[in-house]
Amino acid sequence: MSETAFRAIGLVVGALVLLTFLVLWIRNTRQARAELGSEMELAPNKKPYLSDAELEGPKLDRSLSFALVVLGLCSLSLPFYWLAEPGRQEGAIENxxxxxxxxxxxxxxxxxxxxxxxxxxxxxxxxxxxxxxxxxxxxxxxxxxxxxxxxxxxxxxxxxxxxxxxxxxxxxxxxxxxxxxxxxxxxxxxxxxxxxxxxxxxxxxxxxxxxxxxxxxxxxxxxxxxxxxxxxxxxxxxxxxxxxxxxxxxxxxxxxxxxxxxxxxxxxxxxSYSCARCHTAGWSLGADVMAQVGVDLLDPEFAGCAGGNPSGIGFSICDGAVFNHFPDDTWLMPDGSWRTDDMDGIGPNGEAGVLAMDNTLILLDDKGIPVDGTGEPYIITDAGDLADCGFVAALWADDNGNVYPYDRDGTRLVVDDSSNGFVEPAEFVAPADAVNVIEFSDGRIGTGCEVIEMPPRTSQAMFEFVYNGAEAGRGYGRGGQSGQGMMPGFGAMLPPDYIQAAVDYVRGL
Ligand code: HEC
Ligand code: HEC
Structure with a gap:
């Protein structure tokens, strides 16, 4: 029962007791008869008092039953008082x-x-x-x-x-x-x-x-x-x-x-909303002060990678450990939901799949060539999107002018050629009339490319870790430090898209 219910019961009992006394008092005053005159004058015709029989009979009975009712009320109010104890205790805790x-x-x-x-x-x-x-x-x-x-x-x-x-x-x-x-x-x-x-x-x-x-x-x-x-x-x-x-x-x-x-x-x-105060050495001292020792806190080589403050609370989060601990990449769908199922082998013949921004599933064979299609492999661009190119440079020349064949995913087919003084392949130059040219970071050049924009890719597990922070009894990151006030949970502090942005930033360091 709630505190208010107890209070209501108490009030009712209190009101009953008060009412009883009020009734008693009124009755008493009304029954008392007014003095009619002096005792001397009235003595002879004074009204006789009640007889013994009446006094010891109904009169006594009435008084006794009334006393019983009042006693009953008193004994009832005790348990009610006891019932109200939890409410009183609550009040004490508040106090x-x-x-x-x-x-x-x-x-x-x-x-x-x-x-x-x-x-x-x-x-x-x-x-x-x-x-x-x-x-x-x-x-x-x-x-x-x-x-x-x-x-x-x-x-x-x-x-x-x-x-x-x-x-x-x-x-x-x-x-x-x-x-x-x-x-x-x-x-x-x-x-x-x-x-x-x-x-x-x-x-x-x-x-x-x-x-x-x-x-x-x-x-x-x-x-x-x-x-x-x-x-x-x-x-x-x-x-x-x-x-x-x-x-x-x-x-x-x-x-x-x-x-x-x-x-x-x-x-x-x-x-207090930052990650860097624990994950970038010296961050808490401020950019100006760190500049005095020649440290740019935002330099990607340093940011998040240099480990925590001298307090030793933070750790470098760029040394690859992040990816070992949170390897489970998943696709963030355009509607904001996560696609968690394994995309490897989801095709009818065990092909791997990728999802484009418009949610269409593209199945690839083991060379990355779309099963339905053009015969050219998709290539992943630096931005993580898929490029479907009409032609990809498949022959690269070395410094001596020797040209070597490469297969579609960029593996050189002639490997042992050191006797010819093989150096790295020279750059392939796209023909002047080529359209939609993309230079890939591995040196290949595609022409006639159509880029299929992919949903952003990140790790849901890492997102959840940053969202929840340390969780008792669950190993995470560099060991469960739960209960010691180390890695905080940001789910109640930052909007989810900001947590996502921070996670993407960390994964890009
Ligand atoms: C001399 C200055 C100083 C005093 C006094 C001080 N603190 Fe701190 N406190 C700090 C600094 C600086 C940090 C950040 C340390 C770090 O970089 O990890 C901190 C961190 C904390 C944190 C951790 C917060 C987080 O999110 O990392 C808590 C909690 C805290 N202090 C509470 C208190 C309380 C409560 C008191 C008083 C009993 C107190 N502090 C007294 C300077 C102080
Ligand atoms: C108060 C200090 C503190 C803050 C602030 C903080 N972290 Fe951490 N973080 C830690 C500590 C300490 C660990 C090491 C895990 C542990 O406790 O064992 C850690 C671990 C991690 C890891 C796992 C690294 C690994 O390889 O084990 C990631 C990823 C991470 N933090 C990301 C973030 C991001 C993103 C933010 C900001 C949204 C952030 N952290 C804010 C203290 C902090």
Whole structure:
């Protein structure tokens, strides 16, 4: 039973008791007879009192039954009081939460002074940091971005937050605060006070499930869900505006790069939406400071590849490990859904298939030649699309003018020719009258080509990993670090197409 039901029952019982007393009181005053005069005058004809028989009979019976009713009411109200206990306990918990939050706020602003680095309301800020080289020589006074905490519970579970607070981020300005990590705060100060306080200033999650859960479950149209949706829309619009602004301002070239590095120049949400703060060394110190040691944070050779901050939290994500861990490429269909089934051997005779943008299935034989068709193989362009060419350069000449035959997928048919001083084949020059010429990155040249645009290809598993973050008991990436506040989940923070863009950007590094 809900708290309100208990309150209603209590009110009814209370009203009954009150009513009984009221009735009693009125009856009493009305039965009492007015004084008629002085005792002396009236004594002789004073009305005689009730007889003993009447007093000990019906009169007594009435009084006793009335007492019984009142007793019954009293004993009934006891169990009702006991029934209301859960509601009272709920109230007590609320009270405790308010106490925790008050203590947490005091720790945040005075005791531990998180506010100095993460700012009031957890909007994020910076921490003073002395940047030194490997030998301990001074390079610069820098600021290390201290990520916003008003979206902390969108990316981490409570368990993970507790771990971060207990152990800090060694090597960064974020100290270990809890006793398990050698810090000054008790488990109640970390696990109850700070966590309750920080939870209290979280912004709305973008996750549809969380938006629904903001209101009455099962009713998508109740006011709270609608308000939560409106808040989420506003937050999403703000994130999109920041990404679009940064591209328009020339800070980044693609949406993926902009998401990966969100806030590098603008300090948006103190980098809390970015990937690079953990995956690009020195990113948290800022582009200007890193330039002093000659590092361009956006250089593809460096971005995402140089490993994480000195805190050691991040890892290089360009060394091929990503593809070993997330090899399952799949096709993103034009309608936004994923095609997950294996495209190898899906033809009636075991041919491999590919899907074009218009959703038509193209079957290829083992040489890549379309089963239905032209006899020329499809070639995958640098953009990942299929090129259907009327002619593909199949003979390449070497520096000595020797021409060698290549088969349709670019394998040289004469391999052992070192005695002739074979070098790499010279470039094939397309005839002057050729149309729709495509130069492929492997050196081949196609003429009369028709390009079939393919849906973007990426890995669903990798998308899901970045969406969900660490998941307890599931191996992922470089080992399950779940519970330790490492790889965050971005599903409640970033719109799915931005997560996709970041994943594509990482896969292209
Ligand atoms: C001296 C400045 C400083 C103080 C004080 C400080 N922090 Fe931090 N905090 C940081 C920095 C810098 C980082 C980012 C470290 C990194 O790059 O991994 C951080 C990271 C965090 C994170 C991880 C967030 C994420 O998404 O990676 C949490 C949670 C956090 N701090 C909470 C707190 C709380 C709570 C307090 C107070 C008890 C506090 N911090 C005090 C500077 C500070
Ligand atoms: C707070 C730091 C942090 C942020 C922010 C972060 N990551 Fe990570 N990420 C990690 C850590 C730590 C790992 C290593 C996995 C582990 O915990 O064992 C990791 C692992 C990965 C991996 C798997 C790499 C491998 O080979 O194992 C990918 C891919 C990845 N992150 C992509 C991203 C993307 C994309 C973003 C931004 C949307 C992002 N990360 C943001 C800390 C971070």
């Amino acid at each position: 405790w939460d308010a106490t925790f939050a008050r203590r947490g706020e005091n720790l945040y602003t005075n005791g531990a002074q998180c506010v100095n680095c993460h700012a009031a309301g957890g909007v994020g800020g910076v921490a003073a940091y002395v940047f030194q080289d490997a030998d301990g020589q001074f390079i610069a006074n820098a600021s290390w971005t201290a990520p916003a905490l008003n979206n902390l519970f969108l990316r981490y579970s409570e368990e993970e937050v507790e771990y971060i607070l207990n152990f800090g981020r060694p090597g960064s300005p974020m100290a270990a605060w809890g006793t398990p990590g050698g810090g000054p705060l008790t488990s109640q100060q970390v696990g109850d006070d700070l966590i309750t306080y920080i939870r209290g200033f979280q912004i709305q999650s973008l996750d549809p499930v969380a938006i629904q859960a903001a209101g009455d479950e099962g009713d998508p149209n109740d006011e709270e869900s609608i308000a939560a949706q409106a808040e989420a829309d506003e937050i999403e619009a703000d994130i999109r505006a920041e990404v679009e602004r940064s591209i328009a301002a020339g800070e980044f070239e693609t949406i993926g790069e902009a998401v990966f590095n969100m806030g590098l120049y603008s300090g948006y949400s103190a980098g």
